[in-house]
Amino acid sequence: MLILTRRAGENVVIGDDIVVSIVEVRGDSVRIGIQAPRSVSVHREEVWRELQRANEAAAGADDDAVAALGAELSRLARRERP
Amino acid sequence: MTVMTGAEMRLHFIEPLPGFDNEDYVLAPIDEQGLLHSLRSIEGPAVRFVLAAATAFFPQYRPELADALAEPLGSDEVELLVILTVGSGLQDATANLRAPVAIARSTSRAVQVIIDDDQLSMHEPLLNQ
Numbered sequence: 001m002l003i004l005t006r007r008a009g010e011n012v013v014i015g016d017d018i019v020v021s022i023v024e025v026r027g028d029s030v031r032i033g034i035q036a037p038r039s040v041s042v043h044r045e046e047v048w049r050e051l052q053r054a055n056e057a058a059a060g061a062d063d064d065a066v067a068a069l070g071a072e073l074s075r076l077a078r079r080e081r082p
Numbered sequence: 083m084t085v086m087t088g089a090e091m092r093l094h095f096i097e098p099l100p101g102f103d104n105e106d107y108v109l110a111p112i113d114e115q116g117l118l119h120s121l122r123s124i125e126g127p128a129v130r131f132v133l134a135a136a137t138a139f140f141p142q143y144r145p146e147l148a149d150a151l152a153e154p155l156g157s158d159e160v161e162l163l164v165i166l167t168v169g170s171g172l173q174d175a176t177a178n179l180r181a182p183v184a185i186a187r188s189t190s191r192a193v194q195v196i197i198d199d200d201q202l203s204m205h206e207p208l209l210n211q
Contacts, residue, residue, distance in 0.1 A: 038150050041097060043196055051181050051196060052101035054204045058167040058178070059102070061130045065168060066120050069132060070112045072172045077115075 093121070093185060093192045096154050100181075100194065104129055107192075109185070119163060121183075132175075133163040136182055139208055140164075143179060145197040155193065157186035165194075166208060176205040 006012060012020045018040065021033040034042050090110040098105050104123040112118040117138050123129035136143050145162075152158050162184055164177040180202040185192040 038154065047180075047196060047200075048100060050204060051178075051194075054167065054178050054181070055099050055101040055131075055165065055194075058131055058165050059129050061120065061132045061168060066112055066130075066132065069118055069168065069172060069175075073113050073118060076172065 091187065092124070092190055094190055096191055096193050102129060109133075118166075132166045132168055133183060134166055134177060134208065136162040136164045136177075136179075139177065140179065140206075145179070145182065145199065145202065147184065147195060147197075151184055151193070151195065155184065155186040155191045156189035157191075159188060160184045160186055167205065172209060175208040176203075177208050178204045179206045180204045 004012070006022045008022050008025050010022055014020065017037050019035040023031040023033050036042055090108055093107045093109050095105045095107065102123070104125045106124040107121050108124060110120045110122070112120055112132070117135050119133045121131040121133050147160070151160060162182045164179060164182050166175045166177055168175045180199070181194050181196045181204065183192055183194050
């Protein structure tokens, strides 16, 4: 890991086409701007990790569960249209 | 072996769903109205999601999608589905509104997008809002 010191208004260049700008430093928070090609996805780490967990929790639907959902949905639809 | 019906379609994810390596899935409607869909990995059929048509369940849901989406998906006509986490059934199912799946049927491409709005939940109750 490279550790370096930057001031507000200064940038870091990563490779040919990624620029990280330090926009503002206030107290213990730093606002940064990131310019990157569309093929590079940029996310807050905690959101990314939460999404991985949410996807993993959602991934195990089996045939029985899917059939039960279909049946439950048609029961609900019938109830709403008496 | 799943029999392909006309309503089923293959989807290629231009980026894998976070947490998974699989990129190619079959999207199949669960009900006739197309409210719920099954999304099953072709490479690993045990990986299977249940998705819901976003606006059918959440009429107010209009997330701001990056304009950049049309180009990688190859189409302006993008449909939003949300991934459900299903416990014992629809009554306790939750929807991931923070990271919907955008699909372009005309190009069979899809991507899961993270909306930059921390008011949106990854576990929003599907019913009883």
